[in-house]
Amino acid sequence: MKAGVIGILEGALEEAKKAGLISTVEIPAIVLDKPKKEEFGDFSTNIAMLLAPLEKKKPRDIANAVAEKVAAYPDVEKCEVAGPGFINIFLKRTFWLKALLDIAGKGERFGQSEIGAGKKVQVEFVSANPTGPLHIGHGRGAAVGDALSRILRKAGFNVTREYYINDAGRQVFTLGESVRIRVEELKGKAIEFPPDHYKGEYVRDIAREYIEKYDDGGAGAPGYQEFGTSAMLEMIKKDLEDFRVGFDVWFSEKSLDDSGKVAETIQDLKDKGHIYEAEGAVWFRTTDFGDDKDRVLVKADGERTYFASDIAYHRDKMERGFDALVNIWGADHHGYEGRIRALLRALGHDDSALKIIFIQLVALLRKGVPVPMGKREGEFVTLRQVMDEVGTDACRFFFLMRRPDAQLDFDLELAKSQAPENPVYYVQYCHARIKSIIGFASEKGINVPERFDEKLLSRLEEKEESEIIKHLGAFEELVERSALAMEPHRITFYLMELAGLFHPYYNKTRVVTDDPELTAARLLLCRAVATVVANGLALLGVSAPDKM
RNA sequence: GCGCCUGUAGCUCAGUGGAUAGAGCAUCGGCCUCCGAAGCCGAGGGUCGGAGGUUCAAAUCCUCUCAGGCGCGCCA
Numbered sequence: 001m002k003a004g005v006i007g008i009l010e011g012a013l014e015e016a017k018k019a020g021l022i023s024t025v026e027i028p029a030i031v032l033d034k035p036k037k038e039e040f041g042d043f044s045t046n047i048a049m050l051l052a053p054l055e056k057k058k059p060r061d062i063a064n065a066v067a068e069k070v071a072a073y074p075d076v077e078k079c080e081v082a083g084p085g086f087i088n089i090f091l092k093r094t095f096w097l098k099a100l101l102d103i104a105g106k107g108e109r110f111g112q113s114e115i116g117a118g119k120k121v122q123v124e125f126v127s128a129n130p131t132g133p134l135h136i137g138h139g140r141g142a143a144v145g146d147a148l149s150r151i152l153r154k155a156g157f158n159v160t161r162e163y164y165i166n167d168a169g170r171q172v173f174t175l176g177e178s179v180r181i182r183v184e185e186l187k188g189k190a191i192e193f194p195p196d197h198y199k200g201e202y203v204r205d206i207a208r209e210y211i212e213k214y215d216d217g218g219a220g221a222p223g224y225q226e227f228g229t230s231a232m233l234e235m236i237k238k239d240l241e242d243f244r245v246g247f248d249v250w251f252s253e254k255s256l257d258d259s260g261k262v263a264e265t266i267q268d269l270k271d272k273g274h275i276y277e278a279e280g281a282v283w284f285r286t287t288d289f290g291d292d293k294d295r296v297l298v299k300a301d302g303e304r305t306y307f308a309s310d311i312a313y314h315r316d317k318m319e320r321g322f323d324a325l326v327n328i329w330g331a332d333h334h335g336y337e338g339r340i341r342a343l344l345r346a347l348g349h350d351d352s353a354l355k356i357i358f359i360q361l362v363a364l365l366r367k368g369v370p371v372p373m374g375k376r377e378g379e380f381v382t383l384r385q386v387m388d389e390v391g392t393d394a395c396r397f398f399f400l401m402r403r404p405d406a407q408l409d410f411d412l413e414l415a416k417s418q419a420p421e422n423p424v425y426y427v428q429y430c431h432a433r434i435k436s437i438i439g440f441a442s443e444k445g446i447n448v449p450e451r452f453d454e455k456l457l458s459r460l461e462e463k464e465e466s467e468i469i470k471h472l473g474a475f476e477e478l479v480e481r482s483a484l485a486m487e488p489h490r491i492t493f494y495l496m497e498l499a500g501l502f503h504p505y506y507n508k509t510r511v512v513t514d515d516p517e518l519t520a521a522r523l524l525l526c527r528a529v530a531t532v533v534a535n536g537l538a539l540l541g542v543s544a545p546d547k548m
Numbered sequence: 549g550c551g552c553c554u555g556u557a558g559c560u561c562a563g564u565g566g567a568u569a570g571a572g573c574a575u576c577g578g579c580c581u582c583c584g585a586a587g588c589c590g591a592g593g594g595u596c597g598g599a600g601g602u603u604c605a606a607a608u609c610c611u612c613u614c615a616g617g618c619g620c621g622c623c624a
Contacts (some may be wrong), residue, residue, distance in 0.1 A: 033566075046566060049604070059604075083567050084604060129624070171624055281622050292551070292620075299622040306624050334552050335619045360553075361617080368559090402561070405553060407617075409560065414573090418586055421573055425586045433584055440583045481564075493562060496572080507579090507588040548586065 001099060001473035005043050005089060006030055008076065012069035013047070021065040024054045034474075041080065041088035042470070048085040059085030096466060097457040099473035103528040104452070111535050115480045116157030122317060123149045125328035126240070127164040130232040131175040132200055134239050137330055139383035140408065141359045143399035143541070145328045146245040147488035148357075150539045155483035160322070162249040164313060167229055168257055169306060174198065175232070176225025182207035183224070206231045239384050243392055244541045256312045262304060265312040266297055274346050284311070289342035310336075311343045318344065324353050326486065331358045331405070355486060359404050365411040390415040393542045397424040400492045400540050423496055427533065428545055430499040433506065434530040435546040441512045441523055448527050449520045459521040464505040468529060471498055475532050479539070488540065495536045502529050 009030050016022045028050045035044045048063035055062060063081040070089060071079040077090040103110045125145025128138045145161070152159045166172070178198040181191055186207055193199055206228050214221040222230075240246070256262055266282070269275050274285050280300035284307075287294050297308040317325055329336070337356050344351040364371040364381055371381060387395050394415040401423065402408045414422060438448060449456070460469070475494070482490040511522045534544035 031564080031566095033564090035567075036570085037567075040567070044566085046605090049566085052604080086567070131624095166624070169624070279622080283622095296622045301622080303622085305622065331553070332618060337552085358553075358618095406561080407554075411560095422586075423572070426572090429584080429586050433587080437583050444583090485564080489562090493571085500571080503587055504589085506583085507585095510583070512583050548584085 001096070001470075002032055002043070002477050004075070004095075005032060005091070008070060008073045008089075009045060009047070009066075011073070012066050015069045016065050019065075022051065022055060022062065024051060027051070028054075035088065040082060040086070041090045043089045043091070045087050045089075046085070048081075048087055052085065063087050093458065093466060094454055096469045096473060097454050097460075099469055100457055100524060100528050101452075101454070103472060103531050104524060107531060108535055108538070110531060111475050111479045111539075112154055112156070113476060113480050114156040116152060116155045116483065118156060118158050119323040120160070120321060121152055121157045121324045121326060122160045122162055122320075122322045123152070123326045123328070124162045124164055124317075125326075126236075126245070127166070128236065129166045129171050130229045130236060131171050131198060132232065133202055134236055134383040136362045136364060136381050136383055136386055136410070137359065139243065139386065139395065140362050140399045140404075141328050141330065142240060142243055142245045142383070143396045144357065144359060144404050144488055145326075147396075147400055147491070147540050148326065148328075148486055150541065151479060151483045151488055151491065152486075154479050154539060157483065160249060161247045162251055163247045165233065165250060165252050165254075166306075167233075167252050168254040168309065172225055172229050175203075175228045176223065178203045179207050179210065179224040179228040183210055186211060202232075202235070203228075239382075239387075243383065243387060243396070251313070253309050253313070256309055256316065257304075261316060262308055262312040265315050266308065268315070269311075269346060272346065284339075284343075284346075286339050286342035286346070289345040291338040291342040295339050307339065310340065314340055314343055315347060318347065318349050318353075322353070324355065327354065327356045328404075329356060329358055331360045334358050357404050357486060360407045362399075362408045362410050365409055367413045368411065371412070386410075386412070393428070394422070394424045396540060397427075397492065397542050400488050403487065403489055424542070425548070426503075427495045427499045427537065428543070429548060430502050431530050431533045431537070431544040432546060432548045434502075434526045434533075437506075437511050437526055438523060438530075441519070444512065446512060446516070446519055446523070448523045452520065452524060456517060456521050457524065459518045460525055462505075462509060464501070464509065465522075465525060468498075468501050468505060468525065471501055472528055472532050475536070491536050491539050495533060495540075498529065498533060498536070 009032070013022065013027055028047065030045060030047055033044045033046075035041060048066060049059045051057075051062050052059040060081055063085045067079040067081050067087050070076055070087065075092055075095040077092045079090065080088045082088050106112075123145055126134070126138055126142050128134055134142070149159045149161050174197055177194075181193060181197065182204050185191055185193075186204070209231065210224070210227055214227075266275065269284060274288065275297075276283050276285060281296045282298035283294045284297050285294050295307050296305055297311070298304050314325075327340075340356075341351040341354065344354060364386075389412060390398075398410055398415050399408070415424070418425060441447070460466070478490060478494050482488060509522075511519065511526060513519050513522075530544075537544045
C-alpha cells in the first residue's frame with residue numbers, strides 16, 4: 001500500500017521539478033508517516049521541510065507546490081498542507097479496498113515479499129551446551145530465533161537455521177564424569193559428589209539408563225561422556241521439537257577440531273601476522289581490530305580455549321558464503337561481541353555482515369511473585385516445565401511480546417489464564433471468532449463470495465471497516481520492516497492491534513444481515529482479518545485455532 | 549574502574565527526528581431474549597530518570613549525570 005503512495009509522491013516531485021518548482025537534483029529519501037490523527041490524512045510526509053534548506057525556500061511554499069501535483073493522481077482524494085509544512089495525503093476508499101482483493105487472492109501467501117532478494121542469511125540460535133536441559137532463557141532465544149527465521153523467509157531471504165553444539169571441551173567432560181559418578185553411586189558405592197559437577201536429577205536418569213543398557217560392559221559400550229552428551233542432545237531436540245523450533249544444521253564443535261579446522265584457522269591468522277606467543281600461551285592480537293584486550297587461543301598447558309573453536313566456527317560460517325550472519329546470544333555473552341568482530345575483520349571480512357541479538361533475562365513469576373531460579377541450586381526452571389504448564393502457544397507468544405534486549409517478566413498464571421487479560425487468547429480468539437461467524441453464515445446458506453469486485457466491497461462504509469482495512473494493508477510492509485530490523489516483536493504488537501480493531505467492530509456491527517450484498521462484503525472483510533491473523537501467528541509459530 | 553543493555557501512566561511495555569506521547573493490565577462504573585462475553589463500552593491517570601547541546605522540530609541524535617541489570621579468566 002505504502003509503496004504505491006511513495007510512487008505517487010516520487011511522480012509528483014518529478015513533475016514539480018519539470019515545472020521548475022524544485023531545483024534540487026538529489027531529493028532526500030521520502031519518508032511517509034502514518035499520522036496519529038485522522039485529520040492529518042492517511043499518509044503524511046515531511047519532504048518539503050527537508051527540501052526547504054536545499055531550495056532556500058519556505059517549507060510551506062514547497063509543500064503547496066508538491067501537494068498540488070499529488071492531488072491530481074486518481075487514487076488521491078485530496079492533499080493538504082499543514083503545520084510547518086507537512087504534506088498530508090488522503091486516499092480514496094477504493095485505494096484501500098485493493099488490499100482486500102489482494103488478501104483474498106493471495107491467502108496464506110499474503111505478506112510475502114521479495115525484499116530479501118534471496119540473500120543467504122544464517123541464523124544461529126539456542127546453541128546450548130549438551131550438559132543439561134534447556135532452561136527458560138534458552139526458550140526465549142529459541143522463540144526469537146525461530147520467529148525471526150520465519151519472518152526473514154517470508155520477506156524473501158534464504159534462511160539457514162543452525163545450532164552449534166558445544167560437544168568438545170571441559171563442560172562435556174564434566175558431564176561424563178558426573179554420569180560416571182552417579183553410575184557408581186547407583187551401584188552402591190559411596191562417593192562424594194564434586195561440587196562443580198552437574199548434580200541435576202537428569203544426570204541420575206542418564207546414569208540409570210546407562211546401567212540398564214550397558215551394565216554388562218559389552219564391547220560396544222560407549223564412554224560416559226559420549227553417552228551423556230548424546231542423551232542430553234536427544235532431550236534438547238525433543239524439547240525444541242515440542243516447542244515447534246526446527247533447525248537445518250546441527251553443527252558440532254568436535255567436528256571442527258577433528259577436521260583440523262581449528263588448527264587451520266590459527267595458522268591462517270598466524271600467516272596474516274595476528275598471532276604471537278607470550279607467557280607460554282598463543283595469543284590472537286584482537287586489539288588490532290577494536291577489541292579491549294588480546295585473547296588466548298592456546299593455553300600454556302597446550303589446551304585450546306573455547307574461543308579457538310569459535311574463531312574456526314565463524315571462519316567456517318563466512319566460507320559458506322552467507323550474506324549475513326545472525327547470532328542470538330544470551331545477554332551475559334555480550335563481552336564476546338568485540339572479539340568475534342575482531343576475528344571477522346582480521347580475516348578480511350566486513351563485520352557489518354554480522355548481527356548479534358542479545359536476549360535478556362526472563363524473570364519467572366507466579367501471580368506476581370518471583371519464582372526462584374539459579375543453576376547452582378539445581379532448581380532452575382526448564383523450558384519443558386513452562387511449556388508443559390502453559391502450553392507452547394502461550395509460551396512462544398509471551399517470549400515474543402517484548403524486544404529481545406528488554407528484560408521479560410513472564411507470569412505463569414497469566415500465561416495460562418483464560419481470562420481477557422491474557423493477550424495470547426485475545427489474538428487467537430479473534431481468529432476463532434471469525435471462523436465461527438463464517439460457519440454461522442454458511443449454516444444459513446450464505447458463503448463467503450467466490451467472485452467479487454470493488455463495487456461490492458464499497459458497501460463497507462463504516463469507519464471501523466476502513467480502519468481495519470488500512471491496518472490489513474499495512475501487513476506486508478510490517479513483515480518487511482520486521483525482517484530488516486530483525487525484530488519479531490513487531491508482529492506480536494501488530495496482531496494485538498488488529499484484534500483490538502476487530503473485536504469492537506464485531507460487537508458493534510452485525511456481519512450476517514438481511515442485506516445479501518452487505519453481508520457478502522462483510523464476510524470478505526472478516527475472512528481477510530482471519531487470514532492476516534493466521535499469517536501473522538504463523539510467523540510467530542503460534543497456532544490459529546478455528547475453535548477454542 | 550572500563551564496556552554493553554535498560555529507565556516512558558500505579559504495574560508491564562510500544563513508540564524508522566515530526567503535529568496534543570500510546571496500548572494492555574490494575575482500579576472504578578456499565579453491556580449477553582440477537583453471528584462465540586476468552587468479548588465490548590465508559591472514566592481517571594505523564595516533569596518520557598535528570599541537566600546541557602544539535603535541529604524549523606527530540607522520548608528518539610550528541611555530551612555529561614543518576615539508578616537498575618549484565619559482562620570484564622590461559623572458564624564455557
